[in-house]
Amino acid sequence: MHSELFHFGPFTIRAFGLCLAAGFITALWAATRLAARTPHRNTDALSSLALWMLAAGVAGARIAYVAEHWRVEFSEPWARGDILAVLRLDQGGLMFYGGLAGAAVALAVFARVTRDSFFGLADLIVAVLPLGHAFGRLGCFLHGCCYGKVTAAAIGVAFPRHSPAWYDHVGCGLIHETAARSLPVIPTQLIEAAGNALLFALLASRYRRWSDRPGLVVGVYALGYACLRFGVEALRGDPRMPVGPFTISQAISVALAAFGLALVLRARRRPI
Numbered sequence: 001m002h003s004e005l006f007h008f009g010p011f012t013i014r015a016f017g018l019c020l021a022a023g024f025i026t027a028l029w030a031a032t033r034l035a036a037r038t039p040h041r042n043t044d045a046l047s048s049l050a051l052w053m054l055a056a057g058v059a060g061a062r063i064a065y066v067a068e069h070w071r072v073e074f075s076e077p078w079a080r081g082d083i084l085a086v087l088r089l090d091q092g093g094l095m096f097y098g099g100l101a102g103a104a105v106a107l108a109v110f111a112r113v114t115r116d117s118f119f120g121l122a123d124l125i126v127a128v129l130p131l132g133h134a135f136g137r138l139g140c141f142l143h144g145c146c147y148g149k150v151t152a153a154a155i156g157v158a159f160p161r162h163s164p165a166w167y168d169h170v171g172c173g174l175i176h177e178t179a180a181r182s183l184p185v186i187p188t189q190l191i192e193a194a195g196n197a198l199l200f201a202l203l204a205s206r207y208r209r210w211s212d213r214p215g216l217v218v219g220v221y222a223l224g225y226a227c228l229r230f231g232v233e234a235l236r237g238d239p240r241m242p243v244g245p246f247t248i249s250q251a252i253s254v255a256l257a258a259f260g261l262a263l264v265l266r267a268r269r270r271p272i
Helices: 015-036 046-068 070-079 083-087 096-114 118-143 164-171 188-210 216-233 248-269
Strands: 004-008 011-014
Touching (some): 011 015, 015 188, 046 070, 046 083, 096 118, 118 188, 216 248
Antiparallel strands (some): 004 011
């Protein structure tokens, strides 16, 4: 865990923010490369679209995270007047599904304003989205958030004192407050990063071949990521909001998988 990477006077460069920036730049580069090789796809508008989606995605991700973790993390700071705590993105705290919803709204508005095809744009963006997401999960690992359950397996990772896992284990009485590190936990951040990297490899390699079936890339992504996230959620050890027998992200994953399956069937039935 290396949450704080560099210090320049009063400024601190944090791993989480740096990984988000690296993921955004890398995904935009990959989208530009794919668009340049695709007929009738204009690369000039990609930068504007990316900025629209970035702003809406970060806002949606933060709102969803604060809503999910309000009681555990934010109710107390808010009660004592620390209103800015809800805006501290440098401390981590983004819910991917909230960001996905925000970015989808921005994409729909952009497509309407520019009179472009929603699914034509969405297929391109979604093809590279897992690449940026993989970088984001590496940032989670370096920050120490989104950690897994306690494990005795060889893959277990112990996070240092004052990390989110350490605070959780101290609060639950699993370790003493003098402990130098948390108990070993499953590195769910790295598992999800690897899964996203594989999903990117699949979608990017098939994007041009599937470009004549709008919505197919989005459908395959929705199915693939929903399955990945549902499984990873079962390994998570950080506080999760329950929805019946599932966590909130598992419940959303079930809905996303159904949406993805419907898109795949729709695209496969569409005449070429």
